[in-house]
Amino acid sequence: MPYWLRYLILILIILGIFFRFANLDHKVYWHDEAYTSLRISGYTKTEFVQKIFNGHETAVEFIQKYQRHNPQNSVIKTVQSLAAEEAQHPPLYYVMVRLWVQIFGDSVATTRSLSAIISLLAFPAIYWLCLELFESPTTAWISIALLTVSPLHVLYAQEARQFSLWTVTIFLSSATLLRAIRLRSNRLWGIYTVTLILGLYTFLFSIGVAIAHSIYVFSVANGRFTKTVKAYLVATITAFLGFTPWILIIMNTWNQVDKMTASAQARQSITNLIITWITNINFLFGDFWRYEPFLPDLDFPILRWGRFLTPFILILVVYSLIFIYRQTASRVWLFIFTLSGIPALAFILSDLLIGGQLSARVRYNIPSYIGIQLAVAYLLASQIIGAKLLNHKFWQLVTVTLISIGVISCTISSQAETWWIKGSYANPQIARIINQVEKPLLISSNYSLNIGDLLSLSHLLNSKVKMQLVIEPAKPKIVEGFSDIFLFNPSRKFKAELEKEYTLVGLFNKSRLWRLENKN
Template sequence: MINRQSIIAKYSPPIWLRFLIIILLILGIFFRFAYLDRKVYWHDEAYTSLRISGYTKTEFVQKVFNGRVFAVGDIQKYQQPNSEKGLINTINSLAVEDAQHPPLYYVMLRLWMQFFGNSVAITRSLSAIISLIAFPCIYWLCLELFQSPITAWIGVALLTVSPFHVLYAQEAREFGLWMVTTLLESAVLLRAIRLGSKKLWGIYAVTVALGLYTFLFSGLLAIAYGIYVFAIERFRFTKTIKAYLIATSVGFLAFVPWILTIINGLSEIQRTTTSTQTRQSVSVLVSGWISNISYLFADFWRYEPFFRDLNLPVLRWGRFLIPLLLILVIYSFLFLYGQVGKRVWLFVFILSGVPALAFILPDLIIGGKVSLRARYVIPCYVGIQLAVPYLLASQIITSKLITRKFWQVVMVVVISSGVLSCAVSSQAETWWNKSSHANPQIARIINKANNPLLISSNYSLNIGDLMSLVHLLDQKVQMQLVIEPSLPNIPNSFSEVFLYNPSKEFRYQLERKYKLVDVFQYSRLWRLEQKGT
């Protein structure tokens, strides 16, 4: 075991691998910035923009869902920074209605948009830029953990073309930043443990605070790291444990203001997260977990719902990679356990295991589907993206020719699958990580009308979906929005009147006066016509 670790630590990447990594870095950067505005600016991103505007959802509904006719441009001010609301209002909007999302990313994005503009591409570009910081962070983390440059470079290579990370690098959400803070916090912790410097422990305290202010589930990292530190110190109160406890406490103390905000907003958090509490069958949960793991490396077979006219069976066959990728991940953990010291494999196991179990066990015991949301278990995926590069690095430099060639083929297949996935998804208007899938097609139908009016209500998820739709509608479109059970007083001055995602009762009331023509599948969009026409 020691000899293998010593060999891989001294081994430098061969020229062909260095050349491959350079190409992958270029591709990874390209995929993160290309077509930033192509995919639908979906429901959750629209809520990001609402928070950036400084308005709360309640204020937005009061000002817009009042039965008056608004131009699209009038509604867009609630999707961008404006002179009426400042940075404090952005923080307050989160504190009042969305306290489970700490403010760091939203503050950064607000300032970014004030300087550079509020187009979809510019809004998402901050996440894309932040995602680039993950490259040196995973390199550093691999070096701290394995002392192996070749493992570090392969880790970078896999991350650059990971479809999962590329997708979230192109979203106006905080999850790309959370990936960076997770990698940085992990690397700083390992270095602080190794060198014992007070300065490093101080930096670690800062990374704890940054992680918590980025995403609430960073608290699980503190638990995982605590278990790790106590385990490697054999549960003795050593200087390392003391330093860890002090640094972690300082990080949490810095987060106390938002902890108080969370406590004050518990009822609102409970209300807004009820959709995650729907019980799922074990088979659905297991299938979802496996699929999410596979998306770290490939997802090109998911193209069919998003390219309806494209018939490429060869892409559909890619789903057969799912069990193979699962085997690769499982084997990488087993290999790691058998080949490296306890300090190394224990870190990877705990980093992956604690966040995963924190969501899996409640979903199995109490009921829910939080564990199916891949973005919530990013620390778990960091562990996977440490184990797999170590396996590949170890095997492609082995002295056994057949073994070496086999694992070189495996690495090429995994990397090629990632590149293909990124290439396919980059051309799509939407992908598996987004809802609001129908909005681009709905917007095209409405935009074709000469003088259209769009009617809708606050039914179901309409508020977020309508904010998403606003980014796709032409300026000529007018909107009339109401709070159910109120009905709109529809003017007669429009060439076409459309109804967006009505409730059954809302539709029934309108059918008393109008004929409703279904113009889009799944009853998402209707056209209102006078009876008798």
């Protein structure tokens, strides 16, 4: 490996660590992360709504109480909360972060820091996977280089959610599988079982990874029932038996799981899905051209031209998949294709046949993006040290360009208070509007995603802000004494009821925030 590449990778590792910990508390603590805090506090959403959405005035600090570590609620309460209301989220990460905040505190930065630390384990894990798959240290180091400044991986490393842990378990289970196949060691098959169990208890869609591994193992064995296939089946069956307790919980609470995932069930046109798929692949390598909605004060028009990099990245991805198919043994390209294709195909077919947008959710498709990243790393590693001077100079330029796109993207997004990965994107601006008045009251209901968004908003509001929250169709009894009364994201019916007594003035994003003014 050339010396310039070694120094570049060392610099990128340092940058990657910096980007993962820089401004950890700067971006909005959004809807899903607020639910993480609710779970680790040991409360259920039902308990929170019963206590807070009662029509009485409530201080912001009291809402934050339900997102803080509560010594009276044990780790068991966290698991019970998930089992009762969000069984689609297995408990491993939530137990880990619950213990983490118990020791180090429950600030936003501290809560997110566990994900950032876990994400660092992905560096040695992807290195090991590349050695097992490609038997090439150069490919392994290039993979690390791409991973360090990948906007997608950096952003999830800064979220109080389980996706950085899931990424690590995918790397570990895949590397262990390949090593167990190669060495035929019972001990390694046992380790594979453990990594698969960890993956399943981290995120439910690890089932897709297990299916991809199954197809790979049977394909490599040419459909024969070999000793390797037998060992794999024993390991996998054992892993799923270990996951059985949570499977039973999911089955018993399926109606709630279906309700909680309803936001991913809205049917999308094929055109919109294809555009989203292409956009999401770009986010694996760069996203700085997305700065305008999130950093409106940044006057740097040249960054807008980054969107024209989309065809370049797409061509590179497609060519890397073709290249790996033509240049590697079947055991290599089959692994890449199954890991990338099987989970993605399941979501795509579901969206096209049943309706929904599972295939458009970046976080659900992390295994597919890992496969793509491995293919691109192999292509670059194979070409930058090629025999022909002109050829490897060109691919060195491509490598530096691709890495530079990631560095620029991570630099810009690190300064933003929200980004494309976040929901609750409007909360920082809404909070600024509310905080600037003398004595504000914020009214809202349990409509749509308001519960999580209000949990998120509580991290941004000043202590002087009071909230009055109700369960629809109840209407709040508003008392006098407030300088300004705001209405957050009302349903049409709720808004119509208030308009009988007040004039509603839109302040932000049409239906998102209103000011109530007396008609007389």
